[in-house]
Amino acid sequence: MAPSNPLANWEKLGDSFYRKIPVYDAIFEDDVELENYIVAGAPYGGAIALYRDESKPIRLRDTQGSRSSVDVYSCSGKLINRINWEQATIRGIGWSDKEELLLVAEDGTVRRYFGLDGDFTSFSLGSGAEEYGVRACQFWASGLVALLSNNQLIAVSKYDEPRPRLLAPCPEGEVSSWALIPPAHTLSRSVEVLLAVDRTVYLVDSTEAEDKILQDGPFKHVSVSPTGRFVALFTSDGKLWVVSNDFQNKLSEYDSKSRVPPSTVSWCGDDAVILAWEDEIHLIGPSGAASKYYYDGRVHVISEFDGVRLLTNDTCEFLHKVHDVTEEIFRLGSSSPASVLLDSVDQLEKKSPKADENIQRIRPSLPAAVDSCIKAAGHEFDAYWQKRLLKAASFGKSALELYNSDEFVEMTEKLRVLTALRDYQVGLPLSYDQYLRLSPEGLIERLISRHEYLLAIRVSDYLQIPADRIYVHWASQKVRISTVDDEAVCKLIVQRLEGKPGISFEVIAQAAYDEGRSHLATQLLNHEPRAGKQVPLLLNMEEDELALDKAIESGDDDLVNFVLLHLKSKIPLASFFRMINTRPMASALVETAARDEDTELLKDLYYQDDRPIDGSNALLSEALRETDPQRTAEKLVLATRLLSDSKDPTVILQQKMITEASQLLKVQESLDKDLADRSEFLGLSLNETIYRLVRAGYGKRAQKLQAEFKMSEKTYWWLRLRALVAKRDWGELEEIGRNKKSPIGWEPFYNEILGAGNTKLASVFIPKCTTSNVSERVEMWVKCGMIVKAGEEAQKAKDINTLEILRTKASGPAIAEIERMINQLRPRK
């Protein structure tokens, strides 16, 4: 085949060139009358959706016209799917970045079709939309904005969890056109909308509608450039303006000389604007320079970020700006190094020495020339020129001593992939830049949704990216369409996927289950390595017990809780308990959750499990929560009742203590009645009660309580001591001191009283501290300030050293005393 002229489709527009590349021809059958359809194309050379324009007359003999449907084609005109539509009129049709088709009905229902197979999820835009009706919709990579007939705007910014949000209310008036600015290009980082109302344009975001104060409206079209930096406005008198995004500068103006506003105003890259009428296209460059194309039939414009696709019945073309590198090489009369390098290849083939001369001439810039050739090859659609350019690069490379060939190698790989995709059978006419943005993973997704499994696997092998999703999708599809019995399908799938990493059997099983083949689903699930993943499906399949086990196995407490929550509301309590009974983790989680939320469940559980102590404790905690003493008492009685008739010592102790608790509460109630007007004793501990009684001077009652509750003497004495000290009841303490014996010894008396500052009384107890040794007692006396007494103690023990120390501490007459004692002890010489 003769090489096409690389300049064939170039068109000069101002300073730069644009070229229109025919990608496919003979696209639609002749009976598809494009002028009667609304056309929406997915970005990155994706699928095209056709929907019959209801405002256009329908020819009666056209049988399809009676039934409404959305047809999805590939760019090369292959019918991928036909989606029947029986809802309200479609007001918006668009695509997301992931090639999900979005259909918005007049009543605000949005359907999101993913995977091109006709599977969809749907959500509503809210009651506002229902009431007023959707007028139109605009879409961006991951969201949409709907304009209602009352000029209200509703934005949805992600489809996974759609949350329709009202934008700021905008002024009354006739909306002549509008456009959205995707979140990536706005200051607020959320979507904003340009609304041409009456003579001006408003910028609407979630909080306010800002009037841009223009005078020359109404604008028939508003369009935002792919980078969001420029806005194109089409005035009613047929002029196209390009302004900066802040509406401060008018950058260019072009007069279309047409009274009829174009059907489409769209950006072609960031530098040029396309105006499309029925069969006429104007391409307007930065300075207002224009070039025009004419067609035989209706032409549709599908915008990409780096150009536009033009679609007619016969052709699919890609119109874009010629890249600098390409221009540099191919422009007529170009003498750039890269162009010379390309020329050398010709010379080389002719075996002409000029090849070498060329190389020598451009030697200093040879590396750059090689780079340019590689890049230019990427932007070329024609295999002949791709090869040519790569050959030139290869030739130039060989003349270089040191050159990193990675880019060259990668480019060859990418070109192979691109070529495979552009084949009309596949119909993904990606440009090089689009491919980079789409990413290899995104590409694989697209191949999967077109069921091009083999190609997808080859590509993923070739680019070394994981292929598991392809296998999973294949298997799910297999499950859906295969008619052989479950065992065979399962065997086939497992065999085919064996040893492949990362296969999610859960997804395949889900597909099987959705298809109604639950037996197959269970079988497939067994191959899923991630326990957690199996749970939701198992729950759906009513395999409750299995789901619970798998959740426990995963170790994820949330998952277990979720399953439990689900089961609790679904199955009878008794079988619920039975189920968790053998699973300690489950019952622990149930208990924990029930403690906060559902004590009744807890009590039932303990009853069922025959755990009387736990049961009584649950009642005890309820008793603690009660504010009414009467009810507290009742709960306590219930608690003891649970524990009766047991021989287990722990149970007996428990019962005893609960009885004691209610007994104490009763006593305290009567104390409150007798001694205080308000609740003073109720709820205190026994010790605290006795302590307060003693402190308040009700010693008798305290003693009675001690006996009643069998409190140990020791404890009682301690309490009395502390209470009396706190009361500063020295007389009573002295009285106690007359006792012969104290169960707690007398040191505590000394310590506590000394701590309260009464040294005199404290000293009374020193002689009684018989368990203390001499030095301790000396210390005790000293602390009371009674040096002489301390001396006597030391003297008794014949301890001269201590006496010597005491002498230094003594003052006044005490000195003499101590001296005397020392002298007495000194051995006479």
Next chain:
Amino acid sequence: MAPLGDADHCRDKARRDLLALLEGTRGKKNLVISQELAGPVGLFVKFSVLQDYGVDRVFLLENANIDSSQRNVVFLIRGEKAQHVRIVAEQIKRLQNNGNVEHEFSIFFAPRRTLVSNAVLEEAGIIGDVTIAEFLLHFLPLEQDVLSLELDDAFGDLFLHKDPGSIFHSAKALMGIQQRHGYFPRIVGKGDNARRLAELLLRMRKELDAEESSGLADPSARGLLPSANTESLIIIDRDVDFGTPLLTQLTYEGLIDEYVGIKNNQADVDTSIVGQGPAPQAQESSKSPQQPKQGLKRKIQLDASDQLFNQLRDANFAIVGDILNKVARRLETEYETRHSAKTTNELREFVSKLPSYQLEHQSLRVHTNLAEEIMRLTRSETFRKILDVQQNNAAGSDPVSQHETIEELIARDAPLKHVLRLMCLESCMAGGIRPKDLENFKRQVVQAYGHQHMLTFWALEKMELLQPRSSATAMLLPATGAQPGTKTNYGYLRKNLRLVIEEVSEKEPNDISYVYSGFAPLSVRLVQCVLQKPYILSLIKGGSPAAMINTASAASPGWLGFEDVVKSARGPTFSIVQKGDDKAVRARQTLSGNNTTKTVYVFFLGGITFTEIAALRFIAAQEAPRRKIIICTTGIISGDRMMDAAIEKQSFAKVE
């Protein structure tokens, strides 16, 4: 640029993630945060920074005082807490109903959005009205060598409620480390929960391998190999060694924690002790707007940024006074140089140092006051009595002789936590308390502190902190250990791992036992069994502890050599090797060189005390530079916090 340490990495990531989330909500917003997250968030981002990102005011979830002052309201809570989610739902509904402002609500779940929280929000009917995001918050760096999940309830959840949530959380966090450095080549551990954690790690690795290739997952996570610069992960289950944290911690930081309480590296100290703080406290206070009213408290930052504290923290309290004196003297002489400064140059030099002097001076004043206050407490009679009982129990003398002291403490109304700690300590160390004595204790405690504490005892028994001694596990079990694995046999281990070392020097410690003045934490001894085998062997043989520390070899990995001894500690023992593709491992080793420092991660599941951290740092110092030890944990624990998990908070007394 050298890669960031784990601590810095965690901090940076948490900060970046949170700020990105906040940025996602446009305009000014009010932030509602749950109490348990407020502290941790302060560890990695300052309030002023939050303000830069549009946060107007911060509310605590528990106070339920969020108002309509801003249109945007952002909630930050833990997704695992269904209770909190419910509160959030209530507050959102309240705001929706009464306000004339149309609010935009966002909920950030840390560390993950759970199915249960979805269910709760759905039930409340607001799931469609809120923006929900996940805030991946796992390890928080307390120090360069301490990573904590800061899960306040982990101890209670694990041992009382038997809720394994924190194990899952830990596993996720450790997976994060593995994804950064490669797999731990070896996982060594002790204890039931530790085992479960290790199994989860293996399972998650398998799942990750399975998931790895699935589509758009982070390509850097693919094909993980055993790490070349990590040596191992050592997991110690808290219930292997309940005894240690029940003892009163005797390092400076430990004692501060015991008496003042340290939370997220901060201690609230009474101003009567440390004086009024410097002015810039205002910010802090606006962060938690409802300061407790009783007594003025001042927040003291306790971390390595305070050099003096860094010097003091791990020292035994006995020598803290000395260090403080020394520093005071040095400061004074340095300060005095101003008089000797003659030339202008010298003067200028002095002036330039002035701010750092002042800073040091301030910190000196704070710590002197704090140390004095603690000193006062340690001199008290009760403290001495408690310590006495503890030391006797730790040393293994007959516990019954201590009962009188405990009873006296009860009668004297000593704090309940202290009393319970002593009982639990006895139960742990001696394999239970005689049923009759236990019954006695119970009755006395219930009478002294209220009958609600029947529930406390029930909880303690469920946690196996306090148990009646069954006849089978007779006191001081025979040396072989009757039923290995069900209970830690301190009697046996005390001898065979030399837990008690009486001649330890507090000033120049030569063994980790300095942290409890003569008792080595069993948990850390176990770590030593893995890392410092020759040292332990020489200890057991009775050599002086100073002998040979550094002849350690990596030749015997895991528990090798100690399998029999560690059987006497509770729970299973395991040592798992995570293998990778041999060739790749070798290639990586050659690439990274062989003589680099290897990191050992020590994970304490269920909490770690400051004394154990000090002991591990002591080991780390000995092992440097061959090894680096990074301490990971679910949270900081102390005996009091263990008791808190069990103690029943309600009482029969009605507050009016």
